[in-house]
Amino acid sequence: MKGVITIAGYGTRFLPASKAIPKEMFPIAGIPLIQYHVESLVAADITEIIVVVRAGSETVQHHFAPVVDLEEHLKKTGKLELLEDVRRISDMANLIFVRQPESLPYGNGAPALAARPWLTPGEPFYYMFGDDIIIGDVPVPRQMRDAFDRYQPAAVLATQSVPDDETHLYGCIELKPGSGNEMARIIEKPAPGTAPSNWVQIGHFVFTSELFDVLTGSETGKGGELWLTDAVDRLAARSSVIVQPIEGEWMAAGDPLRQLKANIAMALRRDDMRDGLKDYLRSLEW
Secondary structure (H helix, E strand, C coil), X not given: CEEEEEECCCCHHHCCHHHCCCHHHCEECCEEHHHHHHHHHHHCCCCEEEEEECCCCHHHHHXXXXXXXXXXXXXXXXXXXXXXXXXXXXXXXXXXXXXXCCCCCCCCCHHHHHHHHHCXXXXXXXXXXXXXXXXXXXXXXXXXXXHHHHHCCCEEEEEEECCHHHHHHCEEEEEXXXXXXXXXXXXXXXXXXCCCCCEEEEEEEEECCCHHHHCCCCCCCHHHCXXXXXXHHXXXXXXXXXXXXXXXXXXXXXXXXXXXXXXXXXXXXXXCCHHHHHXXXXXXXX
C-alpha cells in the first residue's frame, strides 16, 4: 500500500510566516509537522509515499534529502546522536514529490488526481490531509489499515465524535440504518442543528481504485471546489464505505492558535521538554 500526503495549500492562515516557509515545515515540539505524518505512515509499514505539493514547497523536499555537508559536520564534532537522527530522516521512506497541476480544480480532492499516475493500479492506497496531528499510542494509519484488512471495503473513513456546537465545522457522517460502521452519506459543514450525527471525518482515508470512478475532476461542488467529501458520498451510494473511530487526541494544526496548542501537547509528551514547559507555564501571570 502506498501513501499520499496532501500539502498543496498556501497556508494563508499562517501568513506572513508561510510566505517563504510551507506551514507543513513549522515545528511541532521541534519536529516539522510533515515529518510526523511520514513517521506515522512508516509505522504502518507504508514506506512508498507520494507527497502532493504546490510551487514553492522545495523546503519540504530538502528536509528529507541527505545533506552531506551537515552530516560531515556532525561527524567531525562528535554529535553522533544528531547524525543518526538526520540520516534516519533521509532513510525512513521512499518519497516522491508531485506538484499539483494548475489545470486541476481547486479543492481537497484534487491531490488524489495529481497522485494517481504514481499509484499502483488496482491496489488500495492511504490518503491523508497535512494539517492535523493525532496523538495516540497506535498510529492512525495502523488503525486504518487494520480496519481495511478486516472489512475489505471500497474505502475506510477515519472519524471522531465532536460536540453538537462543532458539527457545522466538519463533514458529518450518517450511518446506514442498522449498521454501526457503514456510511450512508456525509454532509459537508451542515447548518447548526441539522447534522445527522456527531461523527465527523478527520482527514485520513484508505481508498481502493474505485475512488477514481467517482472522482474525475469534473464534479466540482460548493464554491466551485473539488471536494473529496462529495466523492466519498458518491462512493458510499454505490459501494461499502466503512467508518473507523480513531483512538487518540485529534489536534488541528491549521491555524496559529491550534498549532500552538499542538506544540504544547507534543512537548508535554517529551521527557526532555515536559518539566521545563510545566515550570514555565506555572510561572506565567494569567
